[in-house]
Amino acid sequence: MPALTCRSLLATLLTALALCAGGKSAWADASVDANPEAATGVTAKALVTARHLMAATAHPLATDAAYVTLRRGGSAVDAAIAAQMVLTLVEPQSSGIGGGAFLLHYAAKDGAVRFFDGRETAPARVNEDLFMRNGRPMPFFDAVNSGKSVGVPGVLRMLELAHRRHGKLPWADLFQPAIAMAEDGFLVTPRLAGLIAGSDALARQPAARAYFFRPDGTPLQVGDRLRNPALAATLRAIAAHGADAFYIGALAGRMVDAVASHPVPGTLSRQDLSSYTALEREPVCAPYRHYRVCGASPPSSGGIAIAQMLGILAHTPIDRLAPNSVDAVHIFSEAGRLAYADRERYVADPAFQPVPVDAMIAPGYLAQRAALISPTRSMGRAAPGDPVPGGLVRLGLDDTPELPSTTHLSIVDADGNAVAMTSTIEQAFGSKIFVDGFLLNNELTDFSLSPSDPQGRRVANRVEPGKRPRSTMAPTIVLAPSNDGRPPRLRLVVGSPGGSAIVNYVAQTIVANLDWGLDIQAAVSLPHRGSRNRETELEAATGLDSLIPALEKRGHHVTLHEFPSGVHAIAITPDGGLQSGADPRREGTALGR
Template sequence: MTRYGLMLALLLGSASAGLAQQATDSVAPEAPTAAPETAPAPDAGFGPLTDASRAGLIAKSEGRPVTAGNWMVSAAHPLAVEAGAKILETGGSAADAMVAVQAVLGLVEPQSSGLGGGAFLVWHDSSSGETTTLDARETAPRAVTPTLFQNEQGEPLEFMEAVVGGRSVGVPGTPALMEEAHRRWGRMNWAGLFEGPIRLAADGFTVSPRLASLVAEEGEALQRYPATTDYFFPGGQPVAAGSMLTNPAYADTLAQLAADGADAFYRGEIAHEIVAAVRGAEDNSGHMTRDDLAAYRVIERPAVCVEYRDHDVCGMGPPSSGALTVGQILGMLGGYDLAALGAESPESWRLIGDASRVAFADRERYMADPDFLAVPTRGLVDPAYLAERGQLLSGDDSLPEVSPGSPGWAHASLWGRDESLELPSTTHISIVDGDGNVLSMTTTIENGFGSRVMAAGFLLNNELTDFSFRTHDDEGRVIANAVAPGKRPRSSMAPTIVLKDGAPVMTIGSPGGSRIIGYVARAIIAQIDWGMDIQQAISAPNLVNRFGPMDVEPGRSAELAAGLADLGFEINETALTSGLQGIAITPDGLQGGADPRREGIAIGG
């Protein structure tokens, strides 16, 4: 059975919406590049690399951070990191470097992010000392209806039936974010940021083993539409590791962006190609129009911050659930001495696991696009509320069950329990520039290879499937994350900047669907409570709990798993393909880390 067949079987066999979500979330579309303890060796299938890239790969394989005194970039592919490093070493800002990094990631890691998707960005400005966030989440086209993902009988579609095709495509936000970040914080010429990515797309790049294996694993699911098939299956065969792959259509798209800015994407020929692809997927066509693209806007929102051990942990608020849920987990753990317990203690992980379960109960009930409904953002991270919720963890065994709490703004408590499914095809970029500006950006096309629809050289997202397929829960309550025209689906992306005494000390984030929240919380705890350096914090074993069972990486935490089973947890061994990219800002300089489960590296100067 294929993994998509398994996914559908799990969905169909579930007894409830909650079980369906748990079953689907257990299937990870992106497999790990390697076992976390055996990171790829230098030059492992990437083609020619710079000395700095090889040094980054060596550091990751040896489990130690990259160090630098001036600037640092950590991202999911060596070629993308090299593009950002070239900008930073010539005096560019973190915003300048991000534009180049994202442009290359869309080429070399197309299954995870790109121009056809959306992103959240957290920025700490060194001159003003302010931390802000930019919301570039995809939006639903104006013509969608509440029954977008329901059949004629009013029942939810099978998940992959909804994903593949134009129906699932939201209006992309990433190009608008690239331009907005550059307008606010960039220093270098906009067009010049695209020179390297355009050359790479036109001349070709070496297909990495990871990309080749993911394409081959997709098989028929990636061959429904001619443009996608022609690109990923040249001559009828999946792209091979080590082969050269060119993308002249993507080079032309980048050239148009370089010349005319984001207007080229949202109002020009690229917009025409996107709409034609979405509406032309005749077996599952979508609703997007050129007016939808022209109306897209990036929204600045206040950062959501929670205090943890004399640190401020700041991130992206709704429509992302990332900062709220990470913040709730940390806030509930504030009264417990994780440092004394240690990283190998089942009791530490009982507390972390149950705090996550409690936070996820609130996430399912309350979190969605704040422009469409009241979200009790302040109430959810109010210290008194988190202290009260944290008392639930004071027992000796795992909690038998969890339920949503009653945060401030009680009128929001009438929302129904959500059942939306979020899958882990995403990537993360962390950058610190020479002036001390800090960027944390998580970017996505949602499912692996998104909607499988390609336009103008890039894949289009399937972000609308992050909405709930149902409009009401079983008790008749309206679901906050139901689809609506112009609405932004809830996300788990958690780009995070950690500050102490107002100064940034860490930037971190990860792909991984709804498990992103657990990955990011664990990395923060590992550094603050357990004293790990940034690479150790990223490489440490993943244990994640969202709905009751404790997900554990196979072969990495056998003693912990046994101890947690004794405490009453159901243990689920499964690949936990985080892609953490992080930078620590220390008194001695910068330390960069990259997740050994994927292809990323850190480069500093």
């Protein structure tokens, strides 16, 4: 019997049990439709299939680099490093060696999932009033486009640590594709050209203007060949001498000088760079149906929030609903409100603020939260729960925006190991500070700009020296149980850019593939919907606007948005085949063999 039908029978049985236990189920009137093919979305790219290995990234040249690395016998981590170096060159608006990343690794030999934390840290000389001006938070974009926003980059130390654990090819070899491309040049794509043209702040920074604009001051155009010999030299040094070439010595000094000489200077120091440490942590793992979903742990809120959303949705009939039905959109949005409410209060760097991860994803707690969802009426703004009764309510809410310029890649190697990696320099082109061929991040604006909320309660995600800002990045790996006593098998590798909307993008893709039975490309292409505990947001120009009257009747305040997600996912079929989906909203591709 197909799994979807089994789940439908299970949901029916649960409803019947609820009726026998004392009355009408809250979901008894929810409309059901077991026809997932009724889903429609933006125009999808073609599903890519393979038998042995697969790479999906946000740019065709990065996908090529990852694929060639895999074909040479490289591991998933090797391919991720090769791809990230190319992305530093060809997708500078989104990520690069001047930023940070989270990497989730699955080892086929024992089924272990490990989380590598390369999140930026705050310099030692900051204080909690970093972004305060005359007793009030600075305007957000004044904070972004400044030296104050630059955190200590973490991606290279993280990749070095992951390579030490799981690399196969020599470190230096993994930089050669990006070095060659930087020297020879690459063609500017429509997405990069559009973002350059739309960034006045980029043009105001002399080093960035000299690189991203023509000599006459006009922005680069689609099809222009862009060479970056400075980045080639930087990558050549890192290839030869490891991450120390970045964190110690002349390059570190030039980064410090660039931040200090900005009109709004920051406090990044050589000591901040030389003392940066990437961390290996336990991931956040939780059950969903018969699967196990693993994601990023704090300082990311992504793994917790996805575990919460899925744990809440497991108490609803969402698996029996047509994907683009009003019921499905309503339930998914309400689950998001509850997860985002907890995210805004409780999640921060665990070295500075204890985060009750186990309590936040405990089945009993999520059952209580799910009971707050009405099938006929939106709850509006959800209040945070109380996972540790009376213990954390003193914390203030932090709704600092997290901007959507980030990238994600998913990789499975020939040995069955996998990487899901999300990396970022935060807002498009980060701080706009350009040094030796790459951009520095503006990641410190992911902290709360104010150390306290309007009620005077201290915010867990406030700025502190050495602290890692909260993130929503959510690289995710889904495991399925093996029936022969072997380690759990890989089922899904997924993640997305998208700022604070990442949790909704990733959770939706998981539900679409596991519950609604959509192939992974159709799941990635499905119209976005959800709530970040404010409006109910629907993706514009996808047909979801037809649901607005019915949603408003249930009390939803609905807004339409463009959602420039960049979901890249790999699904593993029951016979071990690989299927990949690349988000049609960006320029990404997938390649496999």
